[in-house]
Amino acid sequence: MRQRITFFHRNEHGIEPTSLEVGDRSISGPDLVVAREHRVTLAVEELPAELQELLRSSNELYIRWSTPRALESLGPWTSRLPPGLHAFYTPQKGEVLESLRLCTQLRTVFGDIDCSSPAESFTTLPNDRFSHSTAYQYFHTLKSLSNFTTYVEQYACVPKEKCKERVEELANAVSLDLSYDAISHVVKITAVWPEAHQTLSINSHPDHRTEVGILTPDTPPHLEPHELGVTGLLTVLGEDTKPSPVLFSFPARHKDTESSFSSTFLKPWGLHPTMQLHIDSSKPPSDDVRCSLHAYLTLPRFIFADKYQLNDELFLSSKNLTALRYMTQPVDLEAPDYAMKLWGSSVLLELQPPAGQDAEPWTAEIPLHLRYMSPAAGGYTNIDVPSPAVFWACTAEDGTQFPNSPFDRVNLGYDGLFGPRTSFWHVKPAPEGDGSLMHQIRVPVLDLDMSKWISTGTSAVVLLGFAFVVFKLLSVYLKTGYGSQKSAKETQKKKQ
Amino acid sequence: MATALSGLISRPIPLFTAATLLRAGMLLYGLWQDANSPLKYTDIDYLVFTDAARFTFSPSSSSSSLSSLSPYTRETYRYTPLLAWLLWPTTLPGTFWFSSGKALFAAADLLAGYLITLILQRHMRMPADRACRFASIWLLNPMVATISTRGSSEGLMGVLVTALLWAVLERRVALAGVLLGLGVHFKIYPFIYAPAVVWWMDAERMGTSPSSRPQLVTKRSSGREKKKGEVRSSQTKTAQTSTLQQKITAFITPQRIQLTLVSLATFLGLNAAMYAAYGTPFLTHTFLHHVTRIDHRHNFSPYNVLLYLTSASSSSSPHLLGSSPAPLSSSTSPPSFRIESVAFVPQLLLSTVLIPLVGAKRDLPATMLAQTFAFVTFNKVCTSQYFLWYMVLLPLYLPTSSLLHRPARGLAALALWVAAQALWLQQGYALEFLGRSTFAPGLWAASLAFFLVNCWILGVVVEDIGGASA
Numbered sequence: 001m002r003q004r005i006t007f008f009h010r011n012e013h014g015i016e017p018t019s020l021e022v023g024d025r026s027i028s029g030p031d032l033v034v035a036r037e038h039r040v041t042l043a044v045e046e047l048p049a050e051l052q053e054l055l056r057s058s059n060e061l062y063i064r065w066s067t068p069r070a071l072e073s074l075g076p077w078t079s080r081l082p083p084g085l086h087a088f089y090t091p092q093k094g095e096v097l098e099s100l101r102l103c104t105q106l107r108t109v110f111g112d113i114d115c116s117s118p119a120e121s122f123t124t125l126p127n128d129r130f131s132h133s134t135a136y137q138y139f140h141t142l143k144s145l146s147n148f149t150t151y152v153e154q155y156a157c158v159p160k161e162k163c164k165e166r167v168e169e170l171a172n173a174v175s176l177d178l179s180y181d182a183i184s185h186v187v188k189i190t191a192v193w194p195e196a197h198q199t200l201s202i203n204s205h206p207d208h209r210t211e212v213g214i215l216t217p218d219t220p221p222h223l224e225p226h227e228l229g230v231t232g233l234l235t236v237l238g239e240d241t242k243p244s245p246v247l248f249s250f251p252a253r254h255k256d257t258e259s260s261f262s263s264t265f266l267k268p269w270g271l272h273p274t275m276q277l278h279i280d281s282s283k284p285p286s287d288d289v290r291c292s293l294h295a296y297l298t299l300p301r302f303i304f305a306d307k308y309q310l311n312d313e314l315f316l317s318s319k320n321l322t323a324l325r326y327m328t329q330p331v332d333l334e335a336p337d338y339a340m341k342l343w344g345s346s347v348l349l350e351l352q353p354p355a356g357q358d359a360e361p362w363t364a365e366i367p368l369h370l371r372y373m374s375p376a377a378g379g380y381t382n383i384d385v386p387s388p389a390v391f392w393a394c395t396a397e398d399g400t401q402f403p404n405s406p407f408d409r410v411n412l413g414y415d416g417l418f419g420p421r422t423s424f425w426h427v428k429p430a431p432e433g434d435g436s437l438m439h440q441i442r443v444p445v446l447d448l449d450m451s452k453w454i455s456t457g458t459s460a461v462v463l464l465g466f467a468f469v470v471f472k473l474l475s476v477y478l479k480t481g482y483g484s485q486k487s488a489k490e491t492q493k494k495k496q
Numbered sequence: 497m498a499t500a501l502s503g504l505i506s507r508p509i510p511l512f513t514a515a516t517l518l519r520a521g522m523l524l525y526g527l528w529q530d531a532n533s534p535l536k537y538t539d540i541d542y543l544v545f546t547d548a549a550r551f552t553f554s555p556s557s558s559s560s561s562l563s564s565l566s567p568y569t570r571e572t573y574r575y576t577p578l579l580a581w582l583l584w585p586t587t588l589p590g591t592f593w594f595s596s597g598k599a600l601f602a603a604a605d606l607l608a609g610y611l612i613t614l615i616l617q618r619h620m621r622m623p624a625d626r627a628c629r630f631a632s633i634w635l636l637n638p639m640v641a642t643i644s645t646r647g648s649s650e651g652l653m654g655v656l657v658t659a660l661l662w663a664v665l666e667r668r669v670a671l672a673g674v675l676l677g678l679g680v681h682f683k684i685y686p687f688i689y690a691p692a693v694v695w696w697m698d699a700e701r702m703g704t705s706p707s708s709r710p711q712l713v714t715k716r717s718s719g720r721e722k723k724k725g726e727v728r729s730s731q732t733k734t735a736q737t738s739t740l741q742q743k744i745t746a747f748i749t750p751q752r753i754q755l756t757l758v759s760l761a762t763f764l765g766l767n768a769a770m771y772a773a774y775g776t777p778f779l780t781h782t783f784l785h786h787v788t789r790i791d792h793r794h795n796f797s798p799y800n801v802l803l804y805l806t807s808a809s810s811s812s813s814p815h816l817l818g819s820s821p822a823p824l825s826s827s828t829s830p831p832s833f834r835i836e837s838v839a840f841v842p843q844l845l846l847s848t849v850l851i852p853l854v855g856a857k858r859d860l861p862a863t864m865l866a867q868t869f870a871f872v873t874f875n876k877v878c879t880s881q882y883f884l885w886y887m888v889l890l891p892l893y894l895p896t897s898s899l900l901h902r903p904a905r906g907l908a909a910l911a912l913w914v915a916a917q918a919l920w921l922q923q924g925y926a927l928e929f930l931g932r933s934t935f936a937p938g939l940w941a942a943s944l945a946f947f948l949v950n951c952w953i954l955g956v957v958v959e960d961i962g963g964a965s966a
Contacts, residue, residue, distance in 0.1 A: 268929065268930045268931050269931040270927075270928055270929040270930055270931045271927065271928045271929075271931065272928070272929070308540070308543060308547075312534070312536070314531075314532075314533070314534050315534040315536075317534075318534035319534075330571060333571065333572060334572070334793075335790075336790065336792050336804075336807065336808070338807070338808045339790060339807065372792050372793065372804060372808075374808045375804070375805055375808055375809075375935075379933030379935070380933055442931065443931075444927055444931050444932060444933035444934070444935070445933060445935070446801065446804055446805055446808075446933070446935040446936055447933060447935065447936055450935075450936035450937060450940075451805050451936070453936070453937075454801055454802050454805050454936060454940060455802060455805070455806075455834070455835070457940070457944070458798060458799060458801070458802045458835060458836075458940075458944070459835035461798060461944045461947060461948065462798055462799075462835055462839075462842065462874070462947070463835075463842075464948070464951075465798075465873075465874075465947055465948055465950075465951035466842040466846070466874070466951075468951050468952070468955055469846060469870065469951055469954050469955055469958065470846075470850065471955075472954075472955040472958040472959055473846075473850050473851065473854045473958055475962070476854050476855075476958060476959065476961065476962030477853075477854050479962065480858075480962060480963070482853065482854065482857050483854070483855075483857050483858035483962070483963075
């Protein structure tokens with residue numbers, strides 16, 4: 001097991017290097033105003049047996065969780081995802097997709113999520129674009145890590161009180177990543193916390209290598225435009241006797257823009273709700289490279305976009321959209337929610353900012369459709385729709401590569417839909433009224449309280465109508481039999 | 497003005513010119529609207545058809561180009577490949593060719609209208625001007641013209657059904673068989689006409705009976721002055737004396753055999769050919785889809801809300817917990833009698849047995865209207881496109897209808913039919929666009945009211961066929 005703890009602070013929140021106390025296997029110092037990343041790297045053998053079994057049947061497994069709270073980002077952790085639990089999975093060759101193992105483990109670790117097996121619940125990712133995508137995708141609108149916290153406490157904290165405290169801090173985390181691939185054969189667990197006052201006091205276990213960094217943005221000489229520069233202090237506990245000052249730069253695929261967006265559903269919602277994105281600037285982050293603005297949506301299965309509707313230029317243009325760049329295939333356009341098991345669909349839309357030079361605020365509208373949902377008491381069901389990730393995708397200059405950087409996240413769902421030279425400039429999500437990035441909308445469903453009348457009422461009315469028509473037919477038959485032209489004619493004549 | 501209008505629709509050339517201009521105008525307007533407004537005039541179905549035609553004929557537009565060319569590559573294409581073939585010209589470049597399918601559907605409307613005038617004049621002995629006036633109910637109907645110029649294929653069904661009726665009345669049995677087989681292959685529902693046509697085609701009428709008066713009957717000029725009672729008693733006597741075997745032998749006429757064989761051969765031959773060309777997707781999408789579909793989305797059918805309820809309770813599976821809505825409680829446990837699982841019984845009993853049995857020999861066109869009306873009214877799914885299925889037969893029924901002879905009754909029927917739909921549409925709007933939960937009682941009650949109105953109208957049609965009211 002290895003640990004890497006990185007604190008990142010603004011320049012004005014700097015601390016004196018001399019105020020840090022490096023002990024035998026510990027570091028402590030004054031309180032910090034920092035964002036924090038904690039990365040634990042584990043060998044597969046260090047995991048609970050059932051997880052080992054799961055990973056041995058996996059070729060790649062990436063789990064990404066993102067908080068539904070709208071928070072500022074700081075430091076190199078700028079990549080964004082729609083809030084909720086994302087899973088990207090490639091099984092080992094020969095592993096059957098019908099296996100319940102992955103979903104069972106996801107439920108054990110993260111709580112009651114709606115997943116039965118990769119075959120039934122996961123969607124297929126395209127393998128024709130770029131090779132670095134996994135084969136399957138899953139998403140669930142998981143709002144908190146409470147179940148994960150309990151799980152980790154049970155397995156990792158048997159005797160230690162201190163550990164419990166640390167684990168419980170996960171409740172405040174902004175994001176959680178679990179990454180495994182069969183080549184590295186290790187599991188990396190990374191959690192990021194937002195900027196806050198934090199006590200600096202870290203003790204390390206003798207068997208665990210622990211590296212602690214306290215960093216702040218800086219501009220080293222020869223910094224490339226696609227790079228991020230930092231300066232600060234690094235300490236390897238148990239090896240270093242004092243923090244070593246560092247100044248370095250690394251390529252950053254994800255960056256923040258100054259602009260922000262908010263998303264809302266236009267009222268009335270109806271069965272075809274429109275998600276409106278309000279973006280406060282139409283200006284691309286860079287004038288040097290070609291950038292286009294995108295929205296990446298993960299839509300739980302009760303809500304979907306219609307790719308045929310998003311095919312007409314006039315229509316797209318009227319919504320300030322340029323084109324549908326990607327949508328999970330296939331998306332059933334007819335099935336009700338309750339007859340489906342797939343998690344839903346992901347959508348990548350290119351937005352069409354106004355052409356003017358000024359950075360003006362503007363809106364784009366994404367037309368969506370609701371499926372019928374199970375009847376419920378009261379006639380309404382509330383659903384959570386995650387706010388999208390909105391970013392400018394910019395093509396870096398020729399030759400720019402994004403090799404593995406110490407802080408970049410990969411396998412986020414949308415990064416695999418772009419070429420390797422694309423960088424992502426994220427537009428900050430501004431919260432709705434309650435500070436949440438999960439939109440709650442109310443779906444009209446059949447009122448269960450009424451349902452007992454439906455069956456008998458329908459039967460009675462249908463039988464009544466049927467009996468009436470049969471009665472009419474019978475009276476005609478009894479008067480004149482099958483009738484024939486001859487008899488009918490004669491009937492008429494008789495009347496004349 | 498009124499006389500000018502009446503003059504316009506009383507002569508074939510002005511009537512068909514007006515019908516053509518109406519459609520041409522709507523088609524052009526549609527092109528303008530599609531090019532200038534994000535709200536499209538063109539029906540979604542037309543995009544499905546034309547996409548399917550492209551998938552059938554051009555490999556480049558298919559994303560999975562390795563798979564063979566098939567219209568079923570297009571999701572929600574649930575029709576025979578013949579339709580995609582017919583629309584081959586729409587795959588040619590340019591708006592003109594793209595719209596050629598709508599022109600084809602509109603032309604089908606006009607042909608159906610022409611066949612209506614033909615049937616009225618030749619088989620209902622109506623003068624040309626009156627026949628034109630009745631045909632104008634179809635030809636100048638804005639709803640019909642809108643549906644076909646928006647690109648819905650129902651006009652093709654109109655022409656197939658009127659052509660079938662025309663061929664039958666002309667005693668062109670082989671042609672009738674081909675049209676029947678083709679119609680069923682195209683859209684399944686015309687199979688309901690088979691029993692009516694077969695029952696109508698008795699030996700007497702077809703002029704092949706060894707018994708007397710074939711000429712008189714086929715020429716519809718029977719001068720016999722037998723009283724009704726006598727006819728009946730003689731019929732009863734014959735019935736009593738003839739054995740079952742004799743009855744069966746009398747029923748099996750060469751024409752009936754020919755019709756059955758030709759229609760079956762056409763239907764099965766087309767299916768075999770399409771299966772050979774497109775395999776299982778053809779069967780799945782064209783036919784099996786109608787068996788497995790849930791029909792939960794709101795539509796005019798009286799079964800609609802019930803189907804939503806029962807499909808949801810049968811799908812709720814135990815492991816879907818958490819965020820998914822709570823499993824349905826015991827209040828939706830299966831009722832002792834589930835009408836929706838036997839919905840086809842009243843529907844098929846009326847449309848394929850009782851109505852043809854009582855009506856076909858009296859008035860074949862009106863019987864076919866009543867059958868279609870019953871089929872649509874009692875169907876598990878019903879949208880306004882289905883109304884066209886019976887509307888095409890309306891000009892053939894109205895001349896003898898009490899709805900026309902007794903204007904108060906006719907106006908009441910029209911008003912109730914429109915009012916029940918308006919009520920439903922209002923509830924549907926509140927659900928679909930305002931998000932109000934109007935499934936029950938609103939939509940449910942409206943669909944049942946519409947159903948009862950339809951049953952009453954059906955009763956009137958049946959009465960009219962029986963000649964009981966006049």
